[in-house]
Amino acid sequence: MTLISVQNLTKHFEYYEKEQGLKSSFRNLIHRKKMVKAAVEQVSFEIKKGEMVAFLGPNGAGKTTTLKMLSGILHPSEGAASIMGFTPWERKNEFKKAMSIVMGQKSQLWWDLPAIDSFYLLKNIYDLSDENYNNTLNELVELLDVKHVLNIQVRRLSLGERMKLELIAALLHSPKVLFLDEPTIGLDFISQKNIREFLKKYNRDTKTTIILTSHYMKDIEDLCDRSIIINKGKLIYDGKISEIQSAFQRKKRMKISLSELLAREQFEKLGSIKEYNGYDVVLEVENERFKEIAHLVLEQYPVQDLTIEDIPLEEGISLMYQKGEQDQ
Numbered sequence: 070m071t072l073i074s075v076q077n078l079t080k081h082f083e084y085y086e087k088e089q090g091l092k093s094s095f096r097n098l099i100h101r102k103k104m105v106k107a108a109v110e111q112v113s114f115e116i117k118k119g120e121m122v123a124f125l126g127p128n129g130a131g132k133t134t135t136l137k138m139l140s141g142i143l144h145p146s147e148g149a150a151s152i153m154g155f156t157p158w159e160r161k162n163e164f165k166k167a168m169s170i171v172m173g174q175k176s177q178l179w180w181d182l183p184a185i186d187s188f189y190l191l192k193n194i195y196d197l198s199d200e201n202y203n204n205t206l207n208e209l210v211e212l213l214d215v216k217h218v219l220n221i222q223v224r225r226l227s228l229g230e231r232m233k234l235e236l237i238a239a240l241l242h243s244p245k246v247l248f249l250d251e252p253t254i255g256l257d258f259i260s261q262k263n264i265r266e267f268l269k270k271y272n273r274d275t276k277t278t279i280i281l282t283s284h285y286m287k288d289i290e291d292l293c294d295r296s297i298i299i300n301k302g303k304l305i306y307d308g309k310i311s312e313i314q315s316a317f318q319r320k321k322r323m324k325i326s327l328s329e330l331l332a333r334e335q336f337e338k339l340g341s342i343k344e345y346n347g348y349d350v351v352l353e354v355e356n357e358r359f360k361e362i363a364h365l366v367l368e369q370y371p372v373q374d375l376t377i378e379d380i381p382l383e384e385g386i387s388l389m390y391q392k393g394e395q396d397q
C-alpha cells in the first residue's frame with residue numbers, strides 16, 4: 070500500500086544578495102539583487118507502508134528541504150505530495166498526529182527541564198489517554214534503556230542520551246510516518262549502534278514508515294534496503310542499496326599480504342594498484358576477472374594472506390554523485 074506519494078516536488082528559495090561593507094549595505098537598501106536557489110527540483114517517488122528508506126545526497130543536495138516539505142514545515146514552490154492521504158503543508162491536525170520529525174541538530178525537549186516533563190506536555194498536546202501514554206512511554210524507555218535519565222535536566226545529559234529522549238518525544242503519539250534527519254549525527258560508535266538497533270526493531274515491530282537521512286553509511290547499510298538519492302536538488306537514483314554497488318562499481322578490492330618483497334611491476338598487469346609497500350598490496354580488479362586473478366596470485370606469488378571484498382558503499386555512492394554532476 071502506497072503511503073507517501075511525491076510528484077514533481079520543487080522548492081526555490083528567494084533571497085537577496087548582500088555584499089560586504091557599510092556602503093553596500095546602504096546601496097542594498099535601495100537596490101537589492103534578488104537571487105533564487107533551486108534547492109529541490111521536480112522530485113518524484115512513492116513509498117509503501119512499513120518501508121524504511123534512506124534519503125541520501127551530498128551536503129546541500131536538498132534532503133532537509135525535502136523532509137521539511139514532507140513534514141509540512143515548508144510550502145513547496147511547485148509539485149504535489151500525499152502522505153496517508155494528507156497534503157503535508159495544509160498541516161491538518163490529523164496529519165500532525167500521524168507523523169513525526171526528528172532533526173539531529175534540533176531539539177523538541179526543553180533543555181532546562183527533565184525529559185519526563187516535556188513528555189507530559191506532549192501527552193497533552195497529542196491528547197493521549199493516561200493508559201496509552203504510560204504504555205508507550207514505558208515500552209520506549211525500556212527499549213532505549215533511559216529510565217535512569219528521565220528525571221535529569223536535559224542540558225546535563227550526554228548527546229547519546231539526549232537523542233534517545235528525542236526519539237521518545239517523537240514516538241510517544243505512535244506516528245505512522247517518521248522523518249529522521251541525521252539521527253546519529255555526532256554520536257559515538259556505541260550510541261550510534263544503540264540508536265540503529267532501536268530503529269530496526271521499532272520499524273519491524275510497528276511497521277512505521279521511516280525516511281532517514283544520514284551521512285553515516287553504517288546507518289544506511291544496516292537499516293535500509295532502498296535508497297533515494299538526490300544531488301543538486303534532483304533525483305539521481307531510486308532503488309535497492311545492494312544494486313548501487315553493481316550499477317556504479319564493477320570492481321572488487323583484493324588485499325594481498327606477501328611473505329617476500331615483490332616489485333610493484335609484478336602487480337601492474339593484474340589491476341589498478343591502490344596501495345603498495347612491497348609486502349602489502351591493495352588491488353582493484355574487474356568483477357569478471359577477480360576469480361582468475363585470485364587463482365593466479367595464490368599460485369604464482371608468495372602469498373601470506375589474501376582477502377577479497379566489495380568496494381565500500383560510500384565509494385559507490387560518491388561515484389554516483391560524480392556521475393550526477395557530469396549529467397547535469
Ligand SMILES: Nc1ncnc2c1ncn2[C@@H]1O[C@H](COP(=O)(O)OP(=O)(O)OP(=O)(O)O)[C@@H](O)[C@H]1O
Pocket residue numbers: 082083084106107108126127128129130131132133134135
Ligand atoms: N532558507 C533558505 N534560503 C536560501 N537557500 C536555502 C535555504 N535553506 C536551504 N537553502 C539552500 O538549499 C540547498 C539545499 O539545502 P538542504 O539543507 O536541503 O541540503 P541538505 O541535503 O539537507 O544538506 P546537508 O547534508 O548539508 O544537511 C543548499 O544549497 C542550501 O544552502
